[in-house]
Amino acid sequence: KNEVEQSPQNLTAQEGEFITINCSYSVGISALHWLQQHPGGGIVSLFMLSSGKKKHGRLIATINIQEKHSSLHITASHPRDSAVYICVASTGNQFYFGTGTSLTVIP
């Protein structure tokens, strides 16, 4: 069993839709990261969370420490949001990577 599970694996949405990507983890974490990987491979750090909620533009990330669950939300999705979104759980000594959610936003 993977320490970090993401869902869905693949997601197709119409432009403008509200999108949610979920991440569940089984390890005790010091932080949880959300990464965005574009089709060319480049990686962008979106958020690092240890509690609560963070917002950056149209992106919102939440974490529930008790339930060991985090969500990444995209409001008013746009084709340029098409990418793979990766959840990473950090215990301080180790990193556990989710397998990623491939998002395609159709115009």
Next chain:
Amino acid sequence: GAVVSQHPSWVICKSGTSVKIECRSLDFQATTMFWYRQFPKQSLMLMATSNEGSKATYEQGVEKDKFLINHASLTLSTLTVTSAHPEDSSFYICSAEGLGRGEQFFGPGTRLTVL
């Protein structure tokens, strides 16, 4: 926010040559840097952890003589793929942990293709 850069962003080389990839923290000092590789359609895999001024700690199955890591300063770590072969073709990514900040910042990655 903090920025981590990698150079080069992509490299193509002949089999048997060595390739050096640089990872720099641009506006903060990084006590610890991490190197990952990613095969197509797979998640990132941690290769090694490097602390400034000391030897890198390699994950199980990663050959330390093949992937040489040097963390000579608080802003620079290098990964050298020695005698590269086609099976080393991959996407290599670094991340850096800020001094006393406990935050991770990821570099944009370097795509290595070995012919």
